[in-house]
Amino acid sequence: MMEVQRKGPLCDDHRDGAGGGQAGEVVARVTSARWDEPVPADPDVTHPNVARMYDYLLGGGANFAVDREAADAAETAWPYLRQGARIQRAFLGRAVRCLAEQGVDQFLDLGSGIPTAGNVHEIALRHNPAARVAYVDYEPVAVQAARGMLGDDPRVSVTQADIREPDAVLSAPTVAGLIDFGRPVAVLAVGILHFLPDTDDPAGVLGVYRRTVEQIRPFLDGYRLVDPGLVLLPLWRPDYPVSDTHAAESNIYGAVGVL
Numbered sequence: 001m002m003e004v005q006r007k008g009p010l011c012d013d014h015r016d017g018a019g020g021g022q023a024g025e026v027v028a029r030v031t032s033a034r035w036d037e038p039v040p041a042d043p044d045v046t047h048p049n050v051a052r053m054y055d056y057l058l059g060g061g062a063n064f065a066v067d068r069e070a071a072d073a074a075e076t077a078w079p080y081l082r083q084g085a086r087i088q089r090a091f092l093g094r095a096v097r098c099l100a101e102q103g104v105d106q107f108l109d110l111g112s113g114i115p116t117a118g119n120v121h122e123i124a125l126r127h128n129p130a131a132r133v134a135y136v137d138y139e140p141v142a143v144q145a146a147r148g149m150l151g152d153d154p155r156v157s158v159t160q161a162d163i164r165e166p167d168a169v170l171s172a173p174t175v176a177g178l179i180d181f182g183r184p185v186a187v188l189a190v191g192i193l194h195f196l197p198d199t200d201d202p203a204g205v206l207g208v209y210r211r212t213v214e215q216i217r218p219f220l221d222g223y224r225l226v227d228p229g230l231v232l233l234p235l236w237r238p239d240y241p242v243s244d245t246h247a248a249e250s251n252i253y254g255a256v257g258v259l
């Protein structure tokens with residue numbers, strides 16, 4: 001799932017493979033040689049971990065025997081698994097490129113995983129060197145690998161946190177200090193929602209990350225809204241024809257309420 005807090009024109013359809021390959025293509029690979037970060041002090045290598053399994057399926061080296069065995073078993077049960085992981089990763093790349101081309105320059109990547117080829121920050125920064133990317137994952141190997149890869153680039157941060165605690169994520173200095181939530185932010189939740197069981201209320205969790213018209217609506221409680229209600233400003237009783245694109249680009253909502 002991928003959400004951007006700003007509507008805009010549809011992304012152009014590029015097929016050059018930059019920022020994401022074609023379906024089934026190997027688009028993500030980290031060799032063991034590149035995995036030169038020390039393993040976290042106490043990784044749990046007795047249980048498979050999804051971040052490391054995913055890394056293995058993508059051809060990476062940040063995984064352990066227990067992860068590889070689990071991934072192999074899963075692949076036996078579902079032979080499409082490896083290809084599916086690569087297709088998903090390729091989608092992420094294409095989607096980020098699409099967003100970057102639309103001018104989105106802030107990304108909050110929830111469940112970012114172990115760094116591999118075509119990372120969000122690489123794509124975003126290629127399009128806009130001033131872009132900001134905040135990675136969030138709770139898996140220590142993923143976090144350490146990301147920190148090691150990124151160094152001290154002030155445009156990118158890595159936060160070890162559970163995305164089911166959005167208030168903690170959003171208030172973390174590495175997120176709050178990097179991302180300006182007063183401006184459009186792409187909230188990426190790719191390959192992660194199926195890890196949140198219904199008992200975790202995944203829709204509610206993601207809802208906290210959204211800063212949309214729904215957050216403005218409570219301020220208007222008790223008012224009778226004049227038609228057309230709370231809308232993007234260009235769409236409020238326009239004096240001339242307004243395209244959806246123009247309206248979305250404003251990214252400003254407004255209403256007239258009567259008590």
Ligand SMILES: C[S@@+](CC[C@H](N)C(=O)[O-])C[C@H]1O[C@@H](n2cnc3c(N)ncnc32)[C@H](O)[C@@H]1O
Nearest residue numbers: 051054111112113137138139162163190191195
């Ligand atoms: C399948 S990987 C997807 C990685 C990346 N988003 C991508 O699409 O290439 C899922 C990632 O979500 C992380 N994850 C799962 N549940 C999480 C949670 N509650 N909080 C933070 N990270 C989580 C895992 O550690 C793993 O790195």
